[in-house]
Amino acid sequence: MQPTTVDCRCGKVRLHLSEAPVAQFYCHCEDCRAVTGGAYAPLALFPAGGVTVSGGDTATSTYRTTPRTRCAHCGTLLFGEPPGMGVRGVSGFLLPAELFKPAFHIHCQRAVAPVKDGLPHFKDMPAAFGGCDEVIGW
Numbered sequence: 726m727q728p729t730t731v732d733c734r735c736g737k738v739r740l741h742l743s744e745a746p747v748a749q750f751y752c753h754c755e756d757c758r759a760v761t762g763g764a765y766a767p768l769a770l771f772p773a774g775g776v777t778v779s780g781g782d783t784a785t786s787t788y789r790t791t792p793r794t795r796c797a798h799c800g801t802l803l804f805g806e807p808p809g810m811g812v813r814g815v816s817g818f819l820l821p822a823e824l825f826k827p828a829f830h831i832h833c834q835r836a837v838a839p840v841k842d843g844l845p846h847f848k849d850m851p852a853a854f855g856g857c858d859e860v861i862g863w
């Protein structure tokens with residue numbers, strides 16, 4: 726992947742993405758719903774070292790277990806960093822369409838707004854992420 730930069734909505738904070746994403750998906754968990762105010766969240770996981778921040782101030786807060794970092798000026802959600810995984814989950818809302826290519830949905834058993842598309846809908850998570858690997862049919 727070519728190194729890419731994405732900005733928060735106000736343009737004060739810039740994310741530098743220097744490595745290819747390791748996974749891209751939509752998450753339907755309560756955490757993502759509570760934090761984003763949406764029915765599900767588009768996420769691209771990058772190696773943590775491949776996501777750096779420059780520019781304005783950021784603010785990091787933890788709702789339950791995952792610290793999430795926002796622009797301190799406009800509040801745009803930039804990324805979450807689930808403890809112990811070595812990844813940063815960048816909000817898919819920030820990524821250009823040619824970069825954000827979600828391959829599946831996770832935590833679908835808790836979804837409030839099922840999405841009928843051609844992607845696999847995992848009940849919790851794929852086996853590669855430590856989940857049961859079961860899919861549900863929407």
Ligand SMILES: [Zn+2]
Pocket residue numbers: 733734735736737738796797798799800801
């Ligand atoms: Zn901002």
Ligand SMILES: [Zn+2]
Pocket residue numbers: 752753754755756757758766832
């Ligand atoms: Zn989630």
